[in-house]
Amino acid sequence: MNSIVNANRAPRAVGSYPHARRVGNLLFLSGVGPRDPVDNSVPGNVNGPDGRLQSYDMEAQCRQVFANVRAVLEASGARWEDLVDVxxxxxxxxxxxxxxxxxxxxxxxxxxxxRTTLGISALPTPIAIELKCVAAIESAS
Incomplete structure (x- = not known):
């Protein structure tokens, strides 16, 4: 089985790629950020009058990115417990x-x-965290 997954309850992709791709019993999630799926805002970001980012709330971004990963997993028929690599x-x-x-x-x-955690200089949008995940799903659906 090789299928593409786009999750309605996750923020839309910022590029030309799916939320996830399933190959056999493995599910590969594209980079998932903390944008709100309803309005595309980044929780906790504070912008100045010029629109530039002044500060952000790391806790709010972490909680939202985990919610977004869960939404992609569920749309793929996977569970949180199926994650094998983050x-x-x-x-x-x-x-x-x-x-x-x-x-x-x-x-x-x-x-x-x-888990592997990397420090990087920037992400494509004004976010402080992004997750790339792999899940193993026991039964093919």
Whole structure:
């Protein structure tokens, strides 16, 4: 089985790519950010009069990115517990890792996927975090 998944309850992609792609029992999620699926805003972002980002709320972004990952998983017929690998991109590792790590541990209690966290200089939109995930789904649907 090789199928493309676009989730109605997740924010639309910022480029020409699907939310996820299933190949056999593996589900590969495209990079998922913390944008709100209803209005495309970034929770906790504060912009100045010139429209430039002045500050952001890492906790709000973490909680929204996890909600968006869950929405893509569910649209794909997968569950949170099916995640086997999570790659995390943070735009400010020094400032945000502790907050991110604390919230991550709230969401991943029993299911413990492998995880890699990378500090990067920027993402394509004004977000501080993005997740790239792989899930293993037991039965083909």
């Amino acid at each position: 790659t995390v991109f943070l735009t400010d590792m020094q400032a945000d890792f502790a907050t991110y790590n604390r919230i991550y541990s709230e969401y991943f209690t029993d299911a413990q996927p492998c």
